[in-house]
Amino acid sequence: MEKNISFKLKVWRQAGPKEKGQFVTYDVNDIPTDTSFLEMLDIVNEQLIEKGEEPIVFDHDCREGICGMCSLYVNGHPHGPATGATTCQLYMRRFHDGETITVEPWRSAAFPVIKDLMVNRNAFDQIQQAGGYVSFNTGGAQDANAIPISKVAADEAMDSASCIGCGACVAACKNGSAMLFVSAKVSQFALLPQGRAEAKKRVKAMLSKMDELGFGNCTNTGACAAECPKNIKLSNISRLNREFVCAKCSD
């Protein structure tokens, strides 16, 4: 049943990367519970603009849970209290009348705040550029059935490939570790014969880029997988470790 709720919105406001940020609390009234979380922020921003104040800056793009652009750490959870969903898929019906909703940016040294709730996730692009691809030597296209792939491997590779690179894993991790992201990106290729050719080179390059960019060390708390909007599995991290240890041992 749709109804309207009113609540306090406690938002992190930070004017720029070098500025000191602080929380600002806004009274938000009469929001229909069918409103999405981002639409609610749009409404708040319109009210702020009408009052002549700076609107709250936050990342968003497709608003259908596939682009990985939206972030927001809502009430202690990346992408809010819903599981297996991004912030744009979060609806106000999850919240109660009169409650205080705390909204924070992703917090990690490798994801510096640009403004308010928007963080710089360029570090993920750099990790991808270090080896998150397959080099194709162009030539005649192979016959589709020339390389047999088991259903199990294909499914698992597809599951790993569903990572949208939003950074919720880093935000959830008390160590600011990017292992779930890197492991998903390494796994999607490591599981397929097309990716095996460059597997050793890839895992070493991506992992050393990850370390270089200042992400933390994984301590296997599993918070990343628990909070991942795409339900990327923790076993990917073990595969990444295995790939890396084997690659180093064969050097």
Added chain:
Amino acid sequence: MWLTNSSVGRKVVMSVTGLFLILFLTFHALMNAVALISLDAYEAVCEFLGANWYALLGTAVLAGGFVIHIIYALWLTLQNRKARGDDRYEVSARPKTVEWASQNMLVLGLIVLCFLFLHLYHFWAKMQLPEILGDFPMSGKNALATTFGQWWILPIYLIGFLAIWFHITHGFWSAFQSLGAANEKWIERFKCIGWWWATIVMGLFAIEACYFTWFFAL
């Protein structure tokens, strides 16, 4: 060297030393169990080890395992705190599937370290150390009697055991995960094996401590 300058390498070092220490604890608990059956047999075990070359070599390797595990733990924790950034979350919630121990390994480790020093003072400093220094060592039986002859030692030891139990329930499966030995099925299996392993070993220690207190203090 990848064991020092890569995050996965550092975790491999934590895993290997951690598993080694779990193995040591298991043997330690079994050797103590001898005293449950016969104090004379326990005395024989103590004399067999004493400060012989093989016991000293074992002690050195063991101390090395502890030192590396602790130094790496502090090093990793410092790096992780740095990676988290300067601003902490105002609100943070622990997801249901995340074990409490996994997020408090350093604190648990520090409690274990304090307990370790106390334990070394109670036994090692009275048994092997004097022998190394050329003095006459205290017998295993007497060391047990002096330590557990005071009833209040028991709760301190039980707290130490509990901290180690928490530490191992996470550490055991985490070690295999870090070594790359786990997958979707084996993560659950390692968790289960680790829970039972920790419970049996630490349970045995607890039974031993209770028995010695009952025997010597009451």
